[in-house]
Amino acid sequence: MTFDLAFTEDADAESRLEALAALTRQTRELMDAVALTAAPEGELAEIAGELAVLTERLRAVSRQSTHPFHIGSDGTLRHVGNAVIGSGNPFALPLVIEPDPSTGEGGVRADVTFRPIHEGPPGSVHGGVSALIMDHLLGHAAALAGRGGFTGTLTLRYVRRVPYGEPLAATAAVARTEGRKTWVEGRIADQAGTVLVEATGLFITPTQWPPMRDAPSVAG
Numbered sequence: 093m094t095f096d097l098a099f100t101e102d103a104d105a106e107s108r109l110e111a112l113a114a115l116t117r118q119t120r121e122l123m124d125a126v127a128l129t130a131a132p133e134g135e136l137a138e139i140a141g142e143l144a145v146l147t148e149r150l151r152a153v154s155r156q157s158t159h160p161f162h163i164g165s166d167g168t169l170r171h172v173g174n175a176v177i178g179s180g181n182p183f184a185l186p187l188v189i190e191p192d193p194s195t196g197e198g199g200v201r202a203d204v205t206f207r208p209i210h211e212g213p214p215g216s217v218h219g220g221v222s223a224l225i226m227d228h229l230l231g232h233a234a235a236l237a238g239r240g241g242f243t244g245t246l247t248l249r250y251v252r253r254v255p256y257g258e259p260l261a262a263t264a265a266v267a268r269t270e271g272r273k274t275w276v277e278g279r280i281a282d283q284a285g286t287v288l289v290e291a292t293g294l295f296i297t298p299t300q301w302p303p304m305r306d307a308p309s310v311a312g
């Protein structure tokens with residue numbers, strides 16, 4: 093198993109990535125504004141036309157593929173294009189993951205505030221979006237424990253409806269290991285500590301896998 097590793101340690105690359113992150117943040121604002129707009133029909137059509145112009149401008153200078161992993165100037169392993177943490181991916185929440193050894197081996201936590209674009213049942217978050225966040229956070233915990241790999245299975249218990257627009261916390265830590273298998277448990281809870289979603293994931297380290305215990309910190 094190999095990853096496409098690009099190294100962008102020069103200042104130009106870093107500053108371009110920051111410009112891309114700014115565009116990405118603005119695009120997320122746009123997505124939220126579209127989800128909540130009450131603009132009249134004529135204005136919607138006009139805005140769609142303006143956006144089509146911007147879309148073509150970007151598409152005219154497209155990359156052949158999404159952003160690979162790269163090592164930032166501070167040594168951080170970055171995945172700018174990632175669907176959960178990527179600073180260059182408008183779809184990403186984005187999740188900012190911090191180590192939290194107090195919760196166990198590979199312990200991690202992240203503040204999460206879902207947005208209207210994540211809607212599932214009216215007024216609450218889509219279960220698949222919760223699963224996306226859990227999958228990534230659990231996988232990060234496995235990697236932090238030096239047991240990186242791919243999700244084999246992911247099981248969720250949706251305990252309560254997940255609200256958007258409210259600060260929540262997602263946590264995960266390794267529960268047990270056996271050979272190349274790592275079981276990780278996690279949850280999404282509200283600020284009072286009430287559990288909304290529980291998750292268990294089985295992560296399997298492929299036989300050809302780079303050693304991760306000394307891996308740098310990871311960011312989007």
Ligand SMILES: CCCCCCCCCC(=O)SCCNC(=O)CCNC(=O)[C@H](O)C(C)(C)COP(=O)(O)OP(=O)(O)OC[C@H]1O[C@@H](n2cnc3c(N)ncnc32)[C@H](O)[C@@H]1OP(=O)(O)O
Pocket residue numbers: 227228229230231232235236240241242243244245271273294296297298299310
């Ligand atoms: C620092 C960066 C942090 C990043 C976090 C990222 C988190 C996001 C993670 C993902 O979303 S990964 C994407 C979703 N997952 C995949 O695309 C995985 C696709 N599947 C595969 O690549 C392979 O099937 C896999 C690597 C999971 C396993 O292939 P192997 O060839 O290594 O497994 P093998 O057949 O040798 O089986 C090894 C053991 O695992 C078991 N196993 C294999 N696949 C399984 C599975 N899917 N579910 C449960 N058990 C499984 C298998 O039964 C066996 O058990 P035993 O040792 O007890 O006999």
